Structure formats: structure tokens, C-alpha cells
Amino acid sequence: MSTPRGVALVTGASRGLGAVIAARLAADDWAVAVNYRTDAEGARRVVGEIRADGGVADAFAADVTDEDGVCGLVAEVEARLGPVDVLVANATGPQPEVPVEELTWQAHLDQLEFFVKSPTLLLQAVLPGMKRKGRGRIVQIGSDIFERGLPRMSAYIAAKGAQLGLTRSWARELGPHDITVNLVAPGWIPVERHADVSEQDRRDYVAEVPLGRFGTPVEIAAAVCFLASDAASFLTGERITVNGGHTID
Secondary structure (H helix, E strand, O other), X not given: OOOOOEEEEEOOOOOHHHHHHHHHHHHXXXXXXXXXXXXXXXXXXXXXXXXXXXXXXXXXXXXXXXXXXXXXXXXXXXXXXXXXXXXXEOOOOOOOOOOHHHOOHHHHHHHHXXXXXXXXXXXXXXXXXXXXXXXXXXXXXXXXHHHXXXXXXXXXXXXXXXXXXXXXXXXXXXHHHXXXXXXXXXXXXXXXXXXXXXXXHHHHHHHOOOOOOOOOHHHHHHHHHHHHOHHHOOOOOOEEEEOOOOOOO
């Protein structure tokens, strides 16, 4: 087992994209903090697979939309693994379709909890350690839905737009500390929560993608790992869209 190059915290990592991102970071020699809120079994599985492959990982329960929860999470990660060098803000919640006639302010707030409040709390918690080291990597997981402008998804789309704005502002503010802030924007990447999507909807989507297929979680993880690496040290405030060309203008 090689010595970890540092510590990566991945939120919402007990399944889906987060689980694959965590595994890929571990394969790149990061010690990985696998965050989850309720899926302890899934988090243990991700950690077990990483350790079986010779990596370093541990599971950490926390609600990343709660201020005390985030402070406790980062403190526990630092105590057990060390200061966080790479933060991957991946955790998300339900994304219901809501017609504009039924749209409430609470529907907006529900999305802002995950894509504005949570990243802000997480960044504030890891920032002191990154500043002490004089280096850090923040990677947000966004979405190409901001360009696609799908109907009945306005609360989710607005929050994803706000997340991109945070990325750009933070990149300018934190650049002098050698802390980069970037966003990976996947297209539709089928994971467990898409199990009930119809085959017709899947075919319709793929028909609009220039590369003629769905992307995979591994391809999203590769983009995240690039942004976490030294190869991306001069890249900040950027949005990398991984969607097979679906939103080419």
C-alpha cells in the first residue's frame, strides 16, 4: 500500500456517482472520506471495496445541509484521516418535477439546501486546513440541465445555476491561496435512482447525444480526479461538461 497523497472528502458517496468517484480517487492514492447520511450499509460497502483494492478509506455519517453536521464531519475526518485536501461536493436530494403553477418558495429552498447551503458550509469547514497547507481542490458536481432548461424543473435548474455562480466567485477569491474551484457537469448518467425510467425515455435521450450513448459514472469520476490532480493546478473557475456533446451550441 502506497502512502496516500492526501485526503479527499466525497459527500453523498454511499452509492451512485459518489461511490464511483470515491473509488477512483482511492485508486489515485487519495485517502477517501466516504460521507453518507442514512445509507450506512452502502458506505461500508464502498469502504470495504476500496480497502480490498489496497486503498485507504473510512465512512462518515453526516447531514451536509446542517451546519453542526458539517462541522462535526470535517472535524472527524481530520481526526481520523487528516486535513481535507480535496472536497467533492456531490450530495444531492430529490429532484421532483413541479409545474410552474404549483411552484413554491419551499421547492426552491429544498434545492438550494443541497447546491448553495451545503457547498458553502463544506467549503467554510475545510478552508482553514487548506489555507494552512497553501493548497486545495474544490470540485462541485453540477449538471448540464442548466443549459437544457427542461420544463417543470425550474427550482432544480435555478439552484444548479447558483452552484455554478458560487464556483466562479470562489475561484477568484481563493486563487491567491492556491485553492482551485471547479465544477463537473454531467449529463444524464444512469445510476441506481434511475432504475424506473422507461426504455423509451432512455432511447429518446440517447438519440439526442452526438456520441450516441449514455455516459458512465467512471467517466464522471475521471473528470473529478483530473481536477484533483496536479495536472489541473492552473485550471480554476471552470465548468467541465461531460455529456457526449449533448449541449453543443
